[in-house]
Amino acid sequence: MTALPAREPASENNAFERKNSRQETPVSTLKELVANLRREQNKVQNLLSSLGFALRSFNNLNQFLEIIPLMATRVSDSDGSALLLYKGEGKISLEQVHCQGGLACQEVRQGIAKVTRELGKKNTSQAEEIVALDALLEKALPTDIRLFGTPILAKGKERGRLYVFTRDRAYEWTLSRQKLVQLVADQVAVAIANNDLAVEVRQKEKLDRELEVATDIQFHLLPRKYPKIQGLDLAAACRTANRVGGDYYDFIPANYDQPQSKTETDETIGSSQPWSIVIGDVMGKGVPAGLIMTMTRGMLRAEVLNHHSPAKILEHLNHVMYDDLESSHRFVTLFYSQYDPKTRRLSYSNAAHNPPLWWQASTNTVQRLDTLGMLVGLDTDSKYEEATAQLDRGDTVLYYTDGFTDAVNVKGQRFEEENLIQCFQKAAAQQYTPEAIVKHLFDQVQAFIGDQKRSIDDMTLVVIQVC
CATH class of the missing domain: 3.30.450.40 (GAF domain)
Known part of the structure; x- marks a missing residue:
């Protein structure tokens, strides 16, 4: 009878141990789950970190x-x-x-x-x-x-x-x-x-290199030095809106296809012989216009070898270039003239280009040199008219492209031909040299559009002055 109470503490101890054991099992399981989650999280973080490192490191x-x-x-x-x-x-x-x-x-x-x-x-x-x-x-x-x-x-x-x-x-x-x-x-x-x-970026770099080559080629195709033409002083400048432009000007001696003598240079060849003075503008800008400009230059120089009149040269040039211009959906405006130093006569023909301005020193007046004629490349059977101007000492002729007259200021106003005529007439009346006239006109247009603004079109000037 006395042994029964002695078992109660033992029973209580066993119950406590069983209860404690039941509590430890879920705790250990939870700890293991947390540890597994941490290992999994670390694995994923390491993998994603490695992926980010690879993204930064691999160039391929x-x-x-x-x-x-x-x-x-x-x-x-x-x-x-x-x-x-x-x-x-x-x-x-x-x-x-x-x-x-x-x-x-x-x-x-x-x-x-x-x-x-x-x-x-x-x-x-x-x-x-x-x-x-x-x-x-x-x-x-x-x-x-x-x-x-x-x-x-x-x-x-x-x-x-x-x-x-x-x-x-x-x-x-x-x-x-x-x-x-x-x-x-x-x-x-x-x-x-x-x-x-x-x-x-690589394509742009390649294009930039190609543009550099195109710019260099175009720079060398345009006259780098003014020729020595008897009784004539001249100057010219071309500023492209892009790195490659579609404006064109040239001075071509009538006998440039003949062998040079030992005393002749590129600047003095045929100085007393007739010279062709030409200015043109390809519709459009950039590389396509520059390519057509280059083609125009080569074909025109080939036509000059035939020693035809200005109208005939434009007619032949239009016929030869028509197919190429039609397929490219572009046209060329061109003013072609021939100056004879012996007679001071300027014969010319116009293919829808801006008519050059002729300032006559004796009357201080400005006339437009123009003839009827279509764009080069518009119609294969186009015919061109021809005219002649008798220049006198002191007379000045300004050839230009529409980049000048179409220049727009901040108010949306265009420079227009009237402003160009006024600026040109004033400079010629003050006996500016051709170089000074070119600089003056560029400065006037730049002031008109704004000092910090760049023209959206190519601008080219050629000035000849009888001396």
Whole structure:
């Protein structure tokens, strides 16, 4: 009877131990779960950190893309991953595939390659390809493989898809896994955008080099030195709106095709012989206009060799250039003149160019030198008229392109021909030299449009003065 109470403390101790044991089990389990989560979090952070480092370090896009499926597989705990990119024109490219956990990569690769070939044969838009891609891949892959994909968006445009796949039927495409794979896809998008930008920069650098060459060629095609023409003082300048322009001027001696004597130079050849003075403007600006300007120069110089009259030269030039100008949808305005130092006569013909201005020293008046004629390249059968001006000592002739008269100020007003005539007449009446007249007119137009503003069109001046 006395032994019974002695068991009660033992019973209480056992109960306490059982209760304590039940409390320790969930705590240890929770600790293990937290530890696993931390390890998983560290793994994911390390993977994403490695991906970011690769994005900063790799200069080659293909090198970076090689590691993408591996990263996507690791962060999503899947059996493998595949990266597909859209190449445009109905083409989808399988860039990389990675498999692990015993999944056979060969059958996955073959299934994806089959789908990309099928889509490449169809004349479908990229939007249709995107819709069809997931469904076609699911049919092409083995039935026990589950596929999950996420888009690769660069500059608001889908450039490809990143897939993960698994044979694990218990695998869940959780929100966390979706976000991690999307992070990897976003890194791919950044790499693609950076590569696009690098390609654009290289293309721009290439274009800049080509423009430098074109600018240099054009600079050397325009007269670098003024020829010595008996009884004539002259000056010229050309300012292009872009690095390459469509304005053209030239001084061509009547006998430049003849062999030079030992005492003749490029500046003195045929100084007492007739000279051709020409100015032109190709419709448009930039490299295309510069190319046509170069073509015009070569063909005109070839025509001068025939020693025809100004009207005939323009007629022949128009006939020869018509096909090329029509196919390029461009035209050329051209004023062609021939000056005879012995007679001081200026014969000319105009192909719809701005008429040069002739200031007569004896009367202090300005006349326009013009004849009827169509644009070069407008009609293959165009005819051109011809006229002659008898210059006298002190007379000055101004050739110009429409970049001067079309110059616009901040109020939207154009410089117009009237202002040009006034500025020219004032400078000529004050006995400015051709060089001074050229500088004065450029300064006047610049002041009109604004000191900090650049002309939107090429501007060219040629001034000849009888002395």
